[in-house]
Amino acid sequence: MAEGQHWSREEVEACVADYMRMLTMELNGQRYSKTGHARALLAQLDGRSRPSVEFKHCNISAVMVALGYPYIDGYKPRGNFQSLLLDVVESHLQANVALQEAAQAAVLRPAVAATPGDASSIWVPPPRPQRISEERAAYAPRFSAARRDYLAQESRNRSLGRAGELFVAELETRRLHSAGRKRLAERVEHVAATKGDGLGYDILSFEDDGRERLIEVKTTAFGELTPFYVTRNELARSEADADQYHLYRLFDFRDHPRLFDLPGSISVRCQLEPVSYLARLAG
Template sequence: MATGEDWSRLEVESCVADYLHMLALELNGQQFNKSNRIHELVQRLDGRSKSSVEYKFRNISAVMNELGWPTVTGYKSLANYQLLLMEVVESQLQSNIALQEAVQAAVERPATVASIENPTAIWVPIPKAATQVRESPAGYAARFSPAKRDYLAQEARNRSLGLAGEQFVMELEARRLYAAGMKSLSERVEHVSATQGDGLGYDVLSFEENGRERLIEVKTTSFGELTPFFVSRNELARSETDAESYRLYRLFDFRERPRLFDLPGAIAVHCQLDPVSYLAQLTS
């Protein structure tokens, strides 16, 4: 019987295969029972418990995020994984054409504005991310993986999804102010990225109940709450310059059950910022 963390390659391959199958089902809108699947998986492993399998699934989520893929809902990233797990995930992602097609379709799918039935149920606390790190040298370590994709970046460029999220927040803010008895302020909420352009460093101009401006940058995803997101240098600068009035609204699970949390002030206070691209200009 296996003990501790001495997972065999066969066990790891079984866990990864099951995780990727669940992700494909989820992206395609097909129903499945997580508990039943885990129970069946445990029977095939060498004495592993349900909790140890769920822990491994969270490790897989961390690998998927690092490679630019979405994750299965409910398994928050836990990044203290062994390199064997990365190798197995990379190998299976490269050969899983059905999953590749499902993810591509998901990030490109058009979106429409979701209805707001219960505004108070939409807000959630800021999620707590795991602080563990995987076995790797300190600092940035390049990984040239053929399994690495830009799916999350593609979703971030999905203008239909981004616009739907911004309009959703517009309605949410107007309702918040109206419910607080600030009808005149609710009528002044403005979609500034549409009316003035997207160079301001935020998307929606709203207000506090005392009339002070609230500058809102909206980041929308169809995936889970800990899905990494992209911010521009302009947005970072605005969040620092106007920290007292700046808010980043992270809107997640947008297509199924929209919810959001609020990151007030400078973005760098809340997030680890990793440079993922550079503007390159020829030098003389």
């Protein structure tokens, strides 16, 4: 079969099943070989190359995120996936109790405060989501029994959130110390803990010249392209104080904490999607 031809349902089924096995092991903390999995999978496919399989795994990651699941580290989500792929992933997820249990345990797992290492290995540039077209998907909002709220549950994991905030507070203190601003370093404050979480940011820090830096920390144990949740209050604060506001996205927190900075208004730096509403009785 020519590499450019459409994937058959049998090929998609094999690729999705392999992805689900790897993701379940990853969420459970088990080691596995992507190379070994790719080699075994290629033997089931009709003349596909490894880059083609990896591309398909990245498409699966995009579907997983759309359905509220974490994705495999190293297979960054790529959009514009086949509608067939969505159907197959949904079917596999509904029957995969082991993966559901692994995802549930992963998002609820407590976290402890971590000590930042070398700042040069922690900071990374903001990633650019990849949208390389494979086949334009006829995808529209749909009711799906496979949809879960695992990523939303992780965003409510207070232990993980607090650990991430403490990590950033220490990182900011070190940054100001290194800049020779010891007094400013001593004034870095974890305001989410000392004053409450209604300010629209978590950490009060400072620029080298003494101007305030308002930092909102969003922490995940998963990859850098994992979507995150912001409140209306955080959004409003980022717009009112755009010249001072910074959203720090901290990812891979349990294994290798890294972060990137999204300064300014959140609505400018992120694509926002309304996912819930506060409802009051009409009238």
